[in-house]
Amino acid sequence: AVVSTQSTGNANLHPFGLIIDEYSIAPPDQYVPFLDIQFCFSKDGVLQTDLYVKPTDSRAYLNFRSAHPRHIFSGIVFSQSLRLRRIINDDTRLKQRLEELCSCFKNAGYPLTMIKNITNKVLR
Numbered sequence: 001a002v003v004s005t006q007s008t009g010n011a012n013l014h015p016f017g018l019i020i021d022e023y024s025i026a027p028p029d030q031y032v033p034f035l036d037i038q039f040c041f042s043k044d045g046v047l048q049t050d051l052y053v054k055p056t057d058s059r060a061y062l063n064f065r066s067a068h069p070r071h072i073f074s075g076i077v078f079s080q081s082l083r084l085r086r087i088i089n090d091d092t093r094l095k096q097r098l099e100e101l102c103s104c105f106k107n108a109g110y111p112l113t114m115i116k117n118i119t120n121k122v123l124r
Contacts, residue, residue, distance in 0.1 A: 037087055049089045051097050064109035077105055077115055081122040098123070 031038040031050060038052040053059070061080075064073055080101055088094040098119045105115050 047089070049087055050093055051084060051087050059104045061105055061108045061110075064111070073110060074114060074118060077110065077118045078122070081119045085122050095123070 026032045026040060028043045029040055031040045031048075031052075033052040036052055037049055039047060039049045042048055062068065062073065062076060081098060084094060084097050084101065088097060102112075102115045102119060106112060
């Protein structure tokens with residue numbers, strides 16, 4: 001990210017002491033990956049965040065039939081759901097990513113009721 005000392009930076013970030021020339025990062029509405037986050041500035045200058053998943057990520061989680069205490073499985077679902085909650089700043093996009101995560105857990109044998117109960121808790 002390029003930090004600018006000019007007053008043309010993003011007005012939404014100014015209260016946090018950040019002045020960023022968002023057009024020097026990427027064109028508006030074009031996401032830029034950074035670690036497990038991808039972000040962009042909308043045409044209005046609003047910061048948008050989303051989950052970044054590397055193309056090589058298999059999205060495989062601990063199989064539900066493995067020999068682990070039951071609380072481990074619910075903890076994995078909760079922590080991964082909460083991780084998405086912290087990364088993604090748009091509720092519509094969050095719900096979409098949680099559905100994708102539910103699919104991954106379902107493929108690993110997790111009961112759908114457990115997955116839905118936990119993800120709904122995170123959405124509140």
